[in-house]
Amino acid sequence: MELRGKLLLFVWFAAMIGVLIYTGKVQIFEHKFWVERAKEERIRGSSYSIPRGKIFDRNGLILAYSAERFSVFADPVLVKKPEYVALRLSQMFKLDEKKLLKKLTDKNRRFVWIKRAITKEEKDKLKALKLKGIFFKKEYKRIYPFGTVGRQIIGSVGVDNIGFLDNRGLFGLEKKWNKYLEGVVNFKGRETGLACDVYTTLDIKVQQVAEEVLKRAYEKWRQKAAYVVVLNPSFEVVAAASWPMPENEKECFLPKKMRAGCFFNVFEPGSVVKPLIFKWALEKGVVRKSDRFYCPGYIYVVPGKYKISCYSTHNWIDAEDVITYSCNVGAIKIALKLGKQELYSLFRRLGFGEKTSLDFVGEEDGILRDIKKWNVVSVASVAIGQEFAVTAIQMIRALMSLFSNGEIASPNITKMIVARDGKVIKEENKKYERVFTPDMGIVHDAMERVVERGTGKRARIKGLTIYGKTGTAQKAGPKGYEKGKYVVSFFGYVKEMGLGFYVVVDEPRGKGISGGKVAAAMFANIVRRLYEDKEYRVLSVNVPKKEEEEVFYKIPDFKGKTIFDVVKRLTGRDTKLIVHGSGVRVVKQKPQAGSEFGATLEVWVK
Amino acid sequence: MRYVIYVILASIIAYGLVVLYSASYSAGIKKFGDSSFFLRRQLIWILIGTAAMLVVSRINPQFWQRTAPRLVFFSIFLLFILFISPKFSLTIKGARRWLKLGSYVFQPSEFAKFAVVIYTAYWFAKYGVPKKIREMLSLLLVVGLNAFFIMLQPDFGTGMVLVTVFFALMWIVKVPFKNILSMFLVLLVFSYIYVTSSTYRLNRIKAWLNPWEDKLGIGYHVIKLKTAIGYGGLIGVGLGREAEFVGVLPEQHSDSIFAVLACELGYVGVVILFVFYFLLILSLYRLLMASLEKKKGAVFEYVAGLGMIFIIAVHIFFNIAVNVGVLPLTGLPLPFLSYGGSATLMFFIEIGFILAISRFAEVSSRKRRRIRL
CATH class of the missing domain: 3.40.710.10 (DD-peptidase/beta-lactamase superfamily)
Structure with a gap:
């Protein structure tokens, strides 16, 4: 009788050890997989984000901002004609067609990234193809207008806890003030980040x-x-x-x-x-x-x-x-x-x-x-x-x-x-x-x-x-x-x-x-x-008021201004400037004042 | 020897309360505007449980042996009341599992496990080991009735624990193996009918076999638990931060508390928990064996004591196995960690029973020694 009791207890121990080993497998060897999955679900779910805060230098020049982009993902279960979809996508984004096809036919998954952070034009082009099972998620790409200048101080960003692109500070101020800069992500009622702007004392x-x-x-x-x-x-x-x-x-x-x-x-x-x-x-x-x-x-x-x-x-x-x-x-x-x-x-x-x-x-x-x-x-x-x-x-x-x-x-x-x-x-x-x-x-x-x-x-x-x-x-x-x-x-x-x-x-x-x-x-x-540089003088930190913030997103009337003013206003944007004519004073502009900044800005100078 | 149990138990409870607080504070705020609501309620139950354990440890096991028939009858009676009277019962999420007495609720199925173990031990001590199934019909009827009413609630998990423990006890007292096997086959047929009788149970089996097939539907719960566990990695995401990364789990502070622990404290925390449980079960078993050394031939104490250990051990195994997805989803508490009054109370009483066996074995051996002198 006692032997049998011991034996059963031993069976229990063995079973528990089995479960423990299995848990170890899930937690250690499959860890990355589950982290990815959790991120996928969060992005796929009702979460959304608003852009991360901007970082300014002491003269109000933008050192870092987040530009709207779109990320493409697929739900393999809903994708029809995966070969065709893979072909079109690979042509469009120069991706490996075979890898893409493998992703699109993995019926065990309902979320696979195709390409992250594409521009609105690319998105519209892709949308026009009306591919089934292909979706978009708005994301933001961090842009540093001055490139590598001051980056040890400004920092860099990576994918955040929720899984959104470029919303987690990795170095420098981006890391130091991440709590404030973080773009608001709403995930199951939990909001992350405040999307505040940071005004630094740096002079870029x-x-x-x-x-x-x-x-x-x-x-x-x-x-x-x-x-x-x-x-x-x-x-x-x-x-x-x-x-x-x-x-x-x-x-x-x-x-x-x-x-x-x-x-x-x-x-x-x-x-x-x-x-x-x-x-x-x-x-x-x-x-x-x-x-x-x-x-x-x-x-x-x-x-x-x-x-x-x-x-x-x-x-x-x-x-x-x-x-x-x-x-x-x-x-x-x-x-x-x-x-x-x-x-x-x-x-x-x-x-x-x-x-x-x-x-x-x-x-x-x-x-x-x-x-x-x-x-x-x-x-x-x-x-x-x-x-x-x-x-x-x-x-x-x-x-x-x-x-x-x-x-x-x-x-x-x-x-x-x-x-x-x-x-x-x-x-x-x-x-x-x-x-x-x-x-x-x-x-x-x-x-x-x-x-x-x-x-x-x-x-x-x-x-x-x-x-x-x-x-x-x-x-x-x-x-x-x-x-x-x-x-x-x-x-x-x-x-x-x-x-x-x-x-x-x-x-x-x-x-x-x-x-x-x-x-x-x-x-x-x-x-x-x-x-x-005669113009150079150290100003006190310039904080634009709320109304000026509005103006920031709209193109001002450049007529009569110098080309240098135009350039100044374009710092911190990825708007391309096209200049017609020769001279300094702006006589005409396209798009008109008051509209939003687009991919290009054309000015005619005299 | 008994103090070892107290120390281990205290460690598990302290460990569990930390995790419980981290798993329940947001629910506490949401439902009651009080982050420590569940923690305080659980603390009260732990205090009541501890008191009950100390009382039970001072009751001679023979008292339970004497009252076994009345005990199991009472258990069936409670389950029956629950079944027939909506007035005295509480239904949550389609399962009628709670008896309501004023503002107090109690789960008779938790009591049933205790009563069935006591009765089984009583029966074997009284009638010996039956050679034929026919000879043990009265026992089967009593256990069967308990299991039947529990399954009706429906509470598949508790029913499974009850049946598993009962089968283990039959094997231990050496009921002929072919009899156990035939009973098992009958049980299998019943289970098949039971599971296929409802789509919800069938879905749970399906979700267990392949949660990915419909991962936003029935597989959701299974995947969610596993995601939380996998997300924890080696060292976890930190206390109180599970929901931040994975989202709130279903039954976060009761049945899924293991997943919360695994996520927040990682594999390290899981291993610590396992060590605690191993120590608990091992020391309970050694305590029981040491007391039986002093009191030879005590069938009731042996069977009932082992039965109590099995209840706790099987709960631990089933709960964790369900959480990591090894077994199909079913709601079972994790002893001394999950939030829940009746279950916590009964686990304490079950340990109190083993302590009583130890205490009274000492008393009787002391008495014997005194007589010899």
Whole structure:
């Protein structure tokens, strides 16, 4: 009797194990199939979507929007004459006829995708064929009018949870604000997404120039990495470019290329920290403008043991010129006068070693050792920007405090998020903290002289007032600092533009590498190109009002306007412009003002 | 040894409540404006069940042996009332399964399983093992009546559990195999008639065999459950997020709770559940065997105890097998996980019964030892 009880229990165990294995098969090996099926059902069902929100740059140019498209699917059960249907479809979309036929004859399925995101014209053409069992679903394709420009920041999109095309943020702002941007999909009473618009502080033009300069720098210096961050005194990120970067649409889906290194990669900044320490020393009264330092070309930090050398023998040098010529000996002497406590408290105030609270999909902390671990050598090292590590955004934020009356705040990329009804859902609200007193005269003079006659001469541009500082930091390897490997950088603030630029090049290859040679020249390239474009000026973020939104979808009356206005209005659309005649002023247009934008816009100019 | 059962039971219940909450909060809001409505109701039933289990564990099993005929008669009586009187019954989705007493509802079929097991054990203990079918007609009649009324409700699932457990018990007490086989054949004929007598049951069989044939019609339910399970993958989509990806399942917080668990916690969560159940059944069985060591030759305790374990084990197997589509669709609760008052209460009582066997075996062996001294 007992044996039989045991046996039955064993049968139960065996059956349960069987079910467990079967469940494993369904959950693990068939997982993808069921996920696809669930998506199919959701799309096939009553779900619909409205387009994902748009992303704008600070001048109201569209960086990302979703254009209406149609996706074709078939219900194999309803398809009649599958051979004919397959033939027509394959001709139309250049698809493999055999594969198509296999899909169309799979009677086990009632939903198969044929082609996603076709245009309205294509749809109308297909519809005219009146094929049975072929259906359409409205979907939206994400379009980035500026291509790969700024994509590390803007991001990319993919298929969303429900199964709709291009509605899930994969990188950058698209990911960060996905909750707000997501197009509304209604699936069984559950609505996803709010389809809000995001207004960024980016200036796509500055971004474009910065990226081009980084690309060109690679041809020359073959650097491992490079960053350009542009901040204004309100700590808004105007541009942030990082090498390596995506160079075509395909690469916009590679995590390796889409990583915004300027927020994530840490490095020892080098001499660019000197103005900050100098200002602090002035403020604390340990150094005065009239002070002079003697630089024999080296300094023993630990007598007889640890020597830090200078770029050259500066002999007697003015306090200001310590910055101008980036004198290590002078900087170290100033730092030693301040003492480690003061240095550490300055660095904490400047936010080194902690996140800047940037509104992005994460950033790195940087490295600042605890003061308890500092020794004499640390004070000296820190004074010349070694022994601690920062991200590019951290460094430029700290430096910008010298140009925002001594106050510092968290940087931001997003200005505001606006709902479909025009309500502002999120708005950047800055909290400033004071680091320095507002009197910047002496520091500004010193930094101006860096560009005029100091280490950053290559950054000079006629007609512009530039405050700069170079940095050349040695890179630490496993066995101390490595020879020939540098992180070179240049920070420059252009008074006329009201912008601070921070250019960093990690491990450029070549001879005589220095911040003044590599990074300052790149800075000059960027600024010169922006300056040459007379029209260029940084505007405050422009948020179109509700009525203007309406206008956005309608063609305005271009008569009397210049061709440039037309081009401007067409940015962010895939409307093709056809220009007749020669000249600048528009005399005639087709379609007429007030109608909606179509595939083409023709204008006649005189 | 008994505390092991308490620990395992507590773990299963805690695990189940988490899943129940995640499976029922939206339904709670929709129907009652209260996300924790089902959770709180279930908690109350768990408290009642626990109390019932503790009470039953202190009742000498011989009490049940004595009252077995009255118990099974009472069960038939309840089922009969349910059958004849619409006034005292509640019909949901075409099945009249609930007795209504004021605002309280109870499922007599849940009680019937308990009563039938007790009566079967009582019968074998009293009359021994019959050699011929003729000799066990009275037992067959009593069990048959219970099964018949349950099938009439209709409640195919509970009927199946009852019949499966009864057959297992017959085999265990060594009713000649040819007799069991002939009874099984008769049952098969009845089942065939039963299933083909309604298109709805026939459709369920069809949907089981090939759910894709009409996947928006009868196969919908089957596919939906499997989709939810498959969607879960290895680690699941996260608690409370099943509906977001797959949509609300039919009987989400009761019969389909396994699919919700599988979707939200993935295969990892499923394996954990299986481990819990294996431990529960194994420790119940070992507890029963350990108590019978102390009390040799106790046919009633042995058969009834095993019967209780089988009820729970068969429920677990049937429910999960239905959820993953191995068996045709039928509504059965998953012990200690599904929402439902009567079923939860009865599962507790069934465990309480095994605890009672253990407790009183100890008492009697202690007594014996004392006498020997």
